[in-house]
Each structure stands twice: as C-alpha cells, then as structure tokens.
Amino acid sequence: MKKTGLLYDERYLRHDTGPNHPESPQRLKAIYQGIKEAGLLPKLTLIQARRADLKWIETIHSKNYIKRFEVACGSGNSTFDYPDNQICAETFETALLAVGGILDAVQLIMTDKLDNVFCAVRPPGHHAEYDKALGFCYFNNVAIAARYLQIEWGIQRVGIVDFDVHHGNGTQHLFEDDPTVFYYSIHQHPTFAFPGTGRVFETGDGEGVGTTRNYPVLPGQGDKEYQGLVERDLVPVLSAFSPEVILVSAGFDAHVDDDMSDINLSTQGYSRIMQRIAALAALYSDGRLISVLEGGYCLKRLPELAANHVNILLNA
Amino acid sequence: MFISKIMSRNAVTIDINADISQAREIMSENNFRHLPVVDDSNFLIGIVTDRDIRSVLPSSHITGDNGMEVLKRFSGIKIKDIMTKNPVALSPLDTLQDALILLQKERFGAFPVIDEQKKLIGIVSVRDLLREFINVLGLEEPGTLLCIIVENKLGQMKKIVDAITEEHVSFGSVLVSRYWEKGKRAVFPYLLTQNIAPVKRKLKKMGYTLLDPMDWYMDHLPQND
Ligand SMILES: [Zn+2]
Numbered sequence: 001m002k003k004t005g006l007l008y009d010e011r012y013l014r015h016d017t018g019p020n021h022p023e024s025p026q027r028l029k030a031i032y033q034g035i036k037e038a039g040l041l042p043k044l045t046l047i048q049a050r051r052a053d054l055k056w057i058e059t060i061h062s063k064n065y066i067k068r069f070e071v072a073c074g075s076g077n078s079t080f081d082y083p084d085n086q087i088c089a090e091t092f093e094t095a096l097l098a099v100g101g102i103l104d105a106v107q108l109i110m111t112d113k114l115d116n117v118f119c120a121v122r123p124p125g126h127h128a129e130y131d132k133a134l135g136f137c138y139f140n141n142v143a144i145a146a147r148y149l150q151i152e153w154g155i156q157r158v159g160i161v162d163f164d165v166h167h168g169n170g171t172q173h174l175f176e177d178d179p180t181v182f183y184y185s186i187h188q189h190p191t192f193a194f195p196g197t198g199r200v201f202e203t204g205d206g207e208g209v210g211t212t213r214n215y216p217v218l219p220g221q222g223d224k225e226y227q228g229l230v231e232r233d234l235v236p237v238l239s240a241f242s243p244e245v246i247l248v249s250a251g252f253d254a255h256v257d258d259d260m261s262d263i264n265l266s267t268q269g270y271s272r273i274m275q276r277i278a279a280l281a282a283l284y285s286d287g288r289l290i291s292v293l294e295g296g297y298c299l300k301r302l303p304e305l306a307a308n309h310v311n312i313l314l315n316a
Numbered sequence: 317m318f319i320s321k322i323m324s325r326n327a328v329t330i331d332i333n334a335d336i337s338q339a340r341e342i343m344s345e346n347n348f349r350h351l352p353v354v355d356d357s358n359f360l361i362g363i364v365t366d367r368d369i370r371s372v373l374p375s376s377h378i379t380g381d382n383g384m385e386v387l388k389r390f391s392g393i394k395i396k397d398i399m400t401k402n403p404v405a406l407s408p409l410d411t412l413q414d415a416l417i418l419l420q421k422e423r424f425g426a427f428p429v430i431d432e433q434k435k436l437i438g439i440v441s442v443r444d445l446l447r448e449f450i451n452v453l454g455l456e457e458p459g460t461l462l463c464i465i466v467e468n469k470l471g472q473m474k475k476i477v478d479a480i481t482e483e484h485v486s487f488g489s490v491l492v493s494r495y496w497e498k499g500k501r502a503v504f505p506y507l508l509t510q511n512i513a514p515v516k517r518k519l520k521k522m523g524y525t526l527l528d529p530m531d532w533y534m535d536h537l538p539q540n541d
Contacts, residue, residue: 169458227465259513
C-alpha cells in the first residue's frame with residue numbers, strides 16, 4: 001500500500017458562496033464523508049491547511065490581482081470579476097489556505113514522506129488566470145504547485161492532467177509558452193460548455209508548442225470515448241513527455257449525474273481514468289502524483305467518486 | 317459594425333503598369349493575396365489576386381531561383397492585362413452584414429473600400445470579417461451556449477431574457493435561427509456563466525424545450541444547395 005496523503009481542513013468550508021451556489025461547502029463535506037465512510041481515513045496521512053507564503057502565489061498571479069482579490073473580500077463585496085465568483089470576507093484567506101496546504105503536500109512528497117496525495121480544497125483553481133478570477137476559481141492551485149515544484153524542488157518536467165469537464169483555461173494560458181510544463185485536458189467540447197476554450201488546435205505557443213494538448217469530448221459521450229482517448233492519446237502523449245511529477249486537476253463534474261455538463265462518465269469510468277494516470281505516475285514519476293480537487297457538484301455522487309479516487313491512490 | 321471600423325486603412329496597392337513579377341513580390345513580402353490597382357490619384361481601377369497571377373503562369377510550382385527565371389519570361393505581362401476591372405467594392409458605411417452577404421454571393425477573398433469619389437481608402441479581407449463575426453458571437457468571452465426551442469410569436473424572447481436575468485446571468489450574445497418545425501425558432505443565448513444548471517432547470521420548468529446539444533445546428537435546418 002502507498003503512503004497516501006489527504007489534505008482536508010474544515011477551514012476550507014469558510015469560503016461561503018451564498019445560497020444555491022453549486023460550488024458550496026457541502027461539496028467538501030460530501031467528499032470527506034465519502035472517504036470516511038469507506039473506512040479509508042486510518043490508512044491516510046491527514047494534512048492540515050496552512051496559509052501560503054504570498055511569494056508562491058506571485059509566481060503565477062500578478063501582485064495587483066492578488067491585492068484586488070484581498071481588497072474585494074475585505075470590502076464586503078459578494079462577487080469578484082464575474083457574477084459567478086461569489087466571495088465572502090473569508091474567501092481570500094481560504095484561497096491562501098488551499099494553496100498553502102497543497103504546497104505542504106508537495107513538500108511531503110518531495111521529501112519521500114508520502115507517495116501521493118489527494119487535496120480536497122476549496123476554492124478550485126483551474127479557471128483562474130494571471131490577473132483574472134473565473135468560473136469559481138481565484139488562485140490557480142495546480143499552476144502554483146507546478147511552479148513550486150520547479151523552483152523549490154528543481155523538477156524539470158511537470159505533467160498536468162485535467163479531467164474536469166470544463167477546460168482549464170487558466171492553467172493552459174499560464175503554461176502555453178512553457179515547454180517544461182505539459183498541460184493535458186479532456187473536457188466537454190467548448191462550443192457546448194464553459195468557458196469556450198480548449199479546442200484541438202490550441203497546442204501551445206512559441207517554445208511551448210506541443211506541450212499543451214486538448215481533447216474535447218462531445219455532449220452525450222462518456223466511458224467508452226474517455227477510455228478510448230486515454231489509451232490512444234493520453235498514455236502515449238504523456239509517456240513521450242515523461243513527467244517527473246504528475247499533477248491532476250481532479251474535477252468530478254463529467255459524471256452522468258452532474259448537471260453542470262452533458263458528459264456521461266460513470267463512477268467506474270472515473271476510476272478507470274484515474275487508474276491509468278496512477279499507472280503513468282508509477283512508470284515515469286516514481287509514483288509522485290498530486291491530485292487537486294477542481295469541480296464536481298453532484299452531492300450524491302461526490303462521496304463515492306472521492307472514495308474511489310483515494311482508494312486508487314492507496315493501491316497505486 | 318461599419319466597414320470603416322473593420323477594414324485595414326493602409327492597403328498596399330499596385331500600379332496598373334507594373335508587371336506580374338512586381339505584384340508577386342509585393343504579395344509575398346507582405347503576405348497578401350489581394351492588391352487593389354489604383355491610378356496616380358488613388359482612384360480604384362481594379363484588383364489583382366494571387367490566383368490571377370498563377371493563372372497566367374505556366375505552372376503553379378515555380379519557386380526559388382528557377383521560379384524567378386520563369387517569372388522573368390512572363391514579366392512582360394502587365395497588371396492591367398490580368399486584373400479584374402471595376403471590382404466589387406465596399407463603402408466605409410457598409411456593414412459587416414452587407415459584407416458577409418456579398419462575400420457569399422461574390423466569392424472574393426477581399427474587398428477594396430472606396431469613398432464617394434471612388435478613391436481607395438482601405439481593404440477588408442475575409443479574415444477581417446471573420447474576426448469581427450467572432451466578436452459579434454462573443455466567442456472570446458468565457459460562457460456557455462444554450463439552445464431553446466420557442467414558438468415563433470411575439471413576446472417569447474422577453475420571457476426567456478427575464479427568466480435568465482432573474483438568475484443573475486448576463487448575456488454575451490443571442491442568436492435566433494430557423495428551425496425545422498414550422499412556427500418555431502431556435503434561440504441560442506450565449507450566457508456569461510459557468511453555472512448553467514439553474515438556468516436550464518428554470519427554462520424547462522417554464523415549459524421550454526432545451527434542444528440536446530447534439531441536435532443543434534445544420535442537421536435539422538432546411539438544407540441549402
Ligand atoms: Zn468544472
């Protein structure tokens with residue numbers, strides 16, 4: 001059995017998005033509950049949140065943006081940049097705690113105290129741009145983790161796999177001219193889903209051409225198509241890149257019961273994808289795999305999805 | 317949406333007495349495929365395209381040094397011999413819609429833009445028009461597209477707009493399109509939100525049909541020949 005970490009902290013519930021918002025604290029409770037009820041907690045190393053040093057946030061976001069975000073939360077505003085982005089007085093601190101917890105998890109992995117980790121954090125990150133919040137995201141958690149791995153731990157090649165049903169526009173844009181970070185995203189076709197980016201021909205810029213890969217999936221597709229593209233495309237493409245660490249943007253909103261998308265992945269379908277990614281990490285990254293929660297809004301399905309996800313990490 | 321706002325103002329032109337090798341050079345230097353032909357006073361007299369040039373050359377495979385030799389032999393051919401005279405031109409006060417319809421009719425890749433005296437003031441290419449059309453569709457803003465089937469009668473749009481506004485969702489754009497069933501229309505609101513589920517639920521509750529995304533677009537529209 002692997003040494004698997006779980007980053008979870010009740011302070012992540014403090015980011016209050018108001019009534020009827022899909023990105024709710026209940027999501028995280030459901031995830032934690034699912035892992036607990038599956039009897040997995042005793043096998044996991046629990047990691048607590050910690051406030052991130054701003055210098056790491058600044059590797060990805062502009063100082064001006066960070067300040068704007070802090071001021072917006074402190075001023076009693078209820079939204080930031082877009083009406084989708086509901087904030088409260090605690091949102092800025094919660095976002096810092098999410099990043100700090102993830103960086104601690106990275107450290108535990110890089111010092112061989114853990115093999116892999118699931119970071120059940122809020123708010124999510126993959127839509128957040130250099131200087132713009134978008135799609136419930138404020139700090140790009142995964143992007144910051146990638147830079148931290150490179151700067152603090154000397155990692156040369158980071159692979160990011162994003163299976164959230166929405167395209168991670170932020171992560172793509174932040175690394176599209178960077179050949180040292182591979183961004184691979186599977187998502188609902190941008191003509192039919194937010195945010196409207198992530199087309200096949202978006203393959204990177206300048207020196208980074210070839211280390212961005214988008215695989216749009218059509219409405220109504222599910223297990224069969226995902227399975228096929230994972231085997232046919234994701235596995236060979238990531239193998240060729242040979243990442244030293246794999247980061248996963250784990251979004252569970254492609255589930256058939258999640259009404260944020262028209263994609264029909266089953267619970268088993270999700271497991272099969274994650275098993276394949278874990279196998280890739282074993283082959284190329286010495287098992288080093290850091291999975292970070294993005295979307296996933298079906299409170300009924302999140303418990304089983306999270307439990308399976310963690311189980312795969314434990315048995316990777 | 318006026319052509320004056322979409323066109324390039326510094327159109328690269330060519331003299332009517334220039335020969336085709338000069339035109340070829342200007343085109344490849346600037347990566348243009350259309351050159352308006354003007355006289356000394358900048359009056360538009362014609363347009364010459366890369367296709368016009370290719371059509372008078374013996375082979376389309378003339379490249380490199382050898383290509384220049386071939387070109388020289390044909391350099392006697394003047395622009396005035398191969399240009400399209402009195403080309404279809406736009407006025408600065410024509411609109412994007414005018415240009416799109418004209419484009420479909422005329423099969424040109426670019427239109428010169430002239431003022432009332434027929435003096436050249438710019439050129440607008442298919443690329444320019446597409447860029448503007450992408451802007452009209454709002455594709456560069458993050459959002460989600462829906463397709464709602466409505467009765468083709470007055471007041472339907474208001475209900476939809478009101479319902480969506482009540483969910484605090486703003487519009488990037490709205491397209492209305494013909495639909496295969498008589499008396500109905502397909503409405504495509506492009507909504508600037510990720511949080512689409514409540515909007516969908518609300519519209520369904522109001523009795524609207526949300527079209528399955530895989531049934532969108534052309535497959536059900538009347539076929540065009
Ligand atoms: Zn998502």
